[in-house]
Amino acid sequence: MTNRRKRKALGLLFEALCVLAASIAIVVLALILYYVFRRGIGVVGFVFLTSLPAPVGVAGGGIGNALIGSLLMVGLGALIAVPVCIAAAVFLDQNPASKLSAFVRFATRVLSGVPSMVIGLFVFGQLVLRTGNYSALAGGIALSIVMAPVITLSAEEMLRLVPSSQREASMALGASKQQTVFRLVLPGAAGGLIVGVMLAVALAAGQTAPVLLTALTSRFWLESLQQPTASLPVLIYHYATSPFADWQAHAWGAALVLVTAILVLNVTAQLSLGLSNRRR
Amino acid sequence: MQAVRRALHSGTREGVFHYVTLLAALGLVALAVSIFLVVTLQSAPAWRAFGLSFLTTSIWDPMANQFGAVPALLGTVITAVLALAVATPLSIGTAVFLSEIVPQNWRRPLSFVVELLAAVPSVVYGLWGLFVLAPWLRTGLGQLLADSLGFLPIFAGPSLGIGVLTASLVLAIMVLPTITAISGEVMRGVPTELREAMFALGATRWEVVTKVILPSSKSGIAGALLLGLGRAIGEAIAVTMVIGNANLIPASLLAPAQTMASLIVNEFPEAFDLHLSALLLLATLLFIITLIINLIAAWFFYRPSQDVAATAKGSVWAKLLRKGS
Amino acid sequence: MAQGVNIENFSFWYGQSQVVKNISLSAPVRQVTALIGPSGCGKTTLLRSINRLHELHPGTRAAGRIAIGEEDIFSAAVDPVDLRRRVGMIFQKPSPFPHLSVFENVAAGLRLHGLAQGKEIAERVEACLRKAALWEEVKDDLGRKGALLSGGQQQRLCIARALAVEPEVFLMDEPCASLDPVGIMRIEELIRELKHDYTVIIVTHNMHQASRISDQTAFVLNGELVEVGRTKEFFLAPTDPRTEAYLTWKIG
Numbered sequence: 001m002t003n004r005r006k007r008k009a010l011g012l013l014f015e016a017l018c019v020l021a022a023s024i025a026i027v028v029l030a031l032i033l034y035y036v037f038r039r040g041i042g043v044v045g046f047v048f049l050t051s052l053p054a055p056v057g058v059a060g061g062g063i064g065n066a067l068i069g070s071l072l073m074v075g076l077g078a079l080i081a082v083p084v085c086i087a088a089a090v091f092l093d094q095n096p097a098s099k100l101s102a103f104v105r106f107a108t109r110v111l112s113g114v115p116s117m118v119i120g121l122f123v124f125g126q127l128v129l130r131t132g133n134y135s136a137l138a139g140g141i142a143l144s145i146v147m148a149p150v151i152t153l154s155a156e157e158m159l160r161l162v163p164s165s166q167r168e169a170s171m172a173l174g175a176s177k178q179q180t181v182f183r184l185v186l187p188g189a190a191g192g193l194i195v196g197v198m199l200a201v202a203l204a205a206g207q208t209a210p211v212l213l214t215a216l217t218s219r220f221w222l223e224s225l226q227q228p229t230a231s232l233p234v235l236i237y238h239y240a241t242s243p244f245a246d247w248q249a250h251a252w253g254a255a256l257v258l259v260t261a262i263l264v265l266n267v268t269a270q271l272s273l274g275l276s277n278r279r280r
Numbered sequence: 281m282q283a284v285r286r287a288l289h290s291g292t293r294e295g296v297f298h299y300v301t302l303l304a305a306l307g308l309v310a311l312a313v314s315i316f317l318v319v320t321l322q323s324a325p326a327w328r329a330f331g332l333s334f335l336t337t338s339i340w341d342p343m344a345n346q347f348g349a350v351p352a353l354l355g356t357v358i359t360a361v362l363a364l365a366v367a368t369p370l371s372i373g374t375a376v377f378l379s380e381i382v383p384q385n386w387r388r389p390l391s392f393v394v395e396l397l398a399a400v401p402s403v404v405y406g407l408w409g410l411f412v413l414a415p416w417l418r419t420g421l422g423q424l425l426a427d428s429l430g431f432l433p434i435f436a437g438p439s440l441g442i443g444v445l446t447a448s449l450v451l452a453i454m455v456l457p458t459i460t461a462i463s464g465e466v467m468r469g470v471p472t473e474l475r476e477a478m479f480a481l482g483a484t485r486w487e488v489v490t491k492v493i494l495p496s497s498k499s500g501i502a503g504a505l506l507l508g509l510g511r512a513i514g515e516a517i518a519v520t521m522v523i524g525n526a527n528l529i530p531a532s533l534l535a536p537a538q539t540m541a542s543l544i545v546n547e548f549p550e551a552f553d554l555h556l557s558a559l560l561l562l563a564t565l566l567f568i569i570t571l572i573i574n575l576i577a578a579w580f581f582y583r584p585s586q587d588v589a590a591t592a593k594g595s596v597w598a599k600l601l602r603k604g605s
Numbered sequence: 606m607a608q609g610v611n612i613e614n615f616s617f618w619y620g621q622s623q624v625v626k627n628i629s630l631s632a633p634v635r636q637v638t639a640l641i642g643p644s645g646c647g648k649t650t651l652l653r654s655i656n657r658l659h660e661l662h663p664g665t666r667a668a669g670r671i672a673i674g675e676e677d678i679f680s681a682a683v684d685p686v687d688l689r690r691r692v693g694m695i696f697q698k699p700s701p702f703p704h705l706s707v708f709e710n711v712a713a714g715l716r717l718h719g720l721a722q723g724k725e726i727a728e729r730v731e732a733c734l735r736k737a738a739l740w741e742e743v744k745d746d747l748g749r750k751g752a753l754l755s756g757g758q759q760q761r762l763c764i765a766r767a768l769a770v771e772p773e774v775f776l777m778d779e780p781c782a783s784l785d786p787v788g789i790m791r792i793e794e795l796i797r798e799l800k801h802d803y804t805v806i807i808v809t810h811n812m813h814q815a816s817r818i819s820d821q822t823a824f825v826l827n828g829e830l831v832e833v834g835r836t837k838e839f840f841l842a843p844t845d846p847r848t849e850a851y852l853t854w855k856i857g
Contacts, residue, residue, distance in 0.1 A: 021373025115514025206401025
């Protein structure tokens with residue numbers, strides 16, 4: 001009997017500990033979002049979103065150029081990564097069992113595990129030092145490398161969901177492999193591919209180190225791809241580590257904008273994935 | 281004739297199509313290889329100049345062209361291990377809670393929230409660490425530790441708020457969602473029959489978890505922890521913001537320090553020649569360490585075994601990718 | 606000690622839908638009672654209620670009385686953990702713990718409840734494996750993982766595992782559904798053996814199996830108990846036209 005009571009007590013203790021762990025985890029994580037919201041909401045406004053940073057001591061100013069820089073570099077990254085990665089995913093999907101595919105998958109996974117700072121340093125050494133200047137182009141390239149493994153592996157997963165019966169039916173109608181891919185497989189997986197790209201974009205948008213090492217930052221509006229360019233994460237990093245209270249406040253505002261954008265992307269992606277799964 | 285031409289035409293088109301996709305796939309391989317090669321090759325001068333002493337000496341002085349990485353190496357190891365030590369019980373407890381204890385209708389929204397938090401950028405964790413956690417640690421926990429346990433060397437020193445302890449806690453919070461999401465996924469992969477079989481033998485929930493769920497998913501959990509460790513080791517920005525960036529062997533958990541990644545972030549803009557090469561050598565080490573950790577993690581997910589949880593591997597990889605690194 | 610099972614006016618709901626409707630049935634001690642009926646008729650739910658396994662899933666509700674021996678299993682004095690030790694259960698899919706050896710699978714329940722210590726454990730494990738007619742096949746390598754056995758062996762291992770904690774009642778949920786004919790034969794032999802010491806309630810899809818091994822058969826349709834009787838009479842002369850339709854459709 002005591003044995004049973006001991007087991008029950010231990011069981012309750014264990015459940016209590018798990019509940020405690022989960023409460024700590026969820027409260028801490030909720031606190032982060034709470035602070036971003038509370039400290040950021042007072043800062044964000046139309047002027048904040050659309051104007052250049054103000055010099056120290058001057059009131060006002062905003063993150064307009066960083067917002068545009070982030071959009072541009074993430075867009076540039078996607079522009080480079082999406083076609084290459086989807087083509088690579090098509091290759092993996094068409095030759096699923098080949099040794100080469102296994103090797104490509106392996107390399108892609110290795111790439112996904114490389115610390116993003118190392119990617120930044122790689123592009124820094126290859127582009128920034130060679131051309132002699134930090135640039136939006138280098139930032140976009142660094143982000144494309146960050147996105148590549150996410151897009152490739154999620155795209156392969158999505159392409160695989162197109163049933164082989166449909167592919168065989170298309171081939172049996174006389175369509176070539178290429179036609180089957182373009183008319184059946186890619187359109188069939190389009191929703192999933194977009195979700196993968198959205199997640200990759202969300203990941204890239206939050207990267208600081210790769211952008212810091214390649215595009216640095218700037219206090220001016222973007223004029224060309226060949227010059228240093230501001231971005232939200234780097235701005236948050238610089239402002240947060242600056243000694244000035246109004247810059248620190250702007251860091252919170254920028255964080256609110258960045259987190260909101262990233263969470264919206266993630267929620268949309270997860271929801272649409274959930275919806276399409278249900279339909280399937 | 282017409283038919284032959286058409287066949288030939290479509291044949292070459294088919295060939296072009298094949299080669300374009302092949303080229304893209306090889307491009308990814310080339311990218312991975314060239315990142316490794318380029319970073320390694322550019323670090324060669326530093327390796328030639330210092331050799332093993334890079335790993336065994338602790339003077340890092342760009343002015344004197346003297347580079348010893350011991351402080352950064354130690355800082356990396358200490359913060360990552362400490363982060364994992366804090367995150368492991370919390371995240372496994374949370375994963376058990378989410379997969380075994382919480383009522384079903386709460387499970388999805390709560391798991392969803394935890395997964396979302398893995399998407400929050402590291403710079404935001406750093407911001408929070410710097411302005412919310414650090415002040416609290418300076419006057420709260422850190423002060424308490426310094427006051428009560430200050431006689432122990434590891435808690436010695438003024439409580440600055442920034443330093444090894446703060447960096448470790450921020451890293452712990454950052455890896456928490458990743459470890460929780462992946463190990464929770466692995467636990468949910470344990471077949472219901474096994475759970476019910478253990479319950480039917482008269483086990484309490486605690487016994488089902490410790491005798492069935494955890495043993496069946498141990499390799500998946502180990503993989504999740506390793507991925508968390510890899511992420512903690514490679515993290516640059518959040519650590520840079522809260523560790524204090526003093527390139528010294530940390531005297532205590534309350535003292536400022538430096539990690540390999542934070543050292544690179546701090547010094548790359550002014551680095552040239554040997555200095556830059558030394559930073560690249562740090563990057564090479566980071567690359568190799570995280571690669572080994574990720575390979576072991578992958579082995580845990582993929583190894584052929586009776587480990588039932590291995591069935592969840594596909595979705596685990598998908599999840600892990602979304603978390604990025 | 607084996608005990609009979611008495612079900613009185615038992616109903617069960619998943620959310621809004623009622624899957625067991627006011628069933629009364631008694632399973633006599635040391636006999637085999639077979640529950641037959643089409644998929645989704647509620648027979649498995651009824652079976653799983655007898656050790657309160659349904660309580661693991663939220664949104665379920667039960668009403669009525671189930672007694673093992675004289676004791677109502679839903680009374681406040683009964684702890685489900687203790688109840689489940691007294692009620693052995695065999696599942697449709699053989700479910701040995703994959704990370705445990707054959708030996709440890711059988712010993713799991715003993716260790717859980719502290720029923721045996723030291724050398725006694727080995728003795729009990731051997732006795733249970735013998736009783737489950739598995740001993741001869743596994744005695745040379747008790748350290749092998751349970752999941753490496755064949756499907757039929759796995760199912761007998763699960764029976765040995767359940768035997769180890771000395772249950773009063775055995776519940777079997779289509780124990781042969783995933784086995785080959787030889788495996789099925791051996792399990793059926795085993796059930797005939799088990800009923801000398803235990804009360805067995807078995808859910809099956811297979812009419813032939815029910816007629817071969819059971820003493821009493823109950824036919825459940827849409828959550829209702831249509832007919833229950835001694836197995837011989839039940840199959841030879843069913844009284845309810847629905848039973849007859851089901852039997853002829855299935856058998857004929």
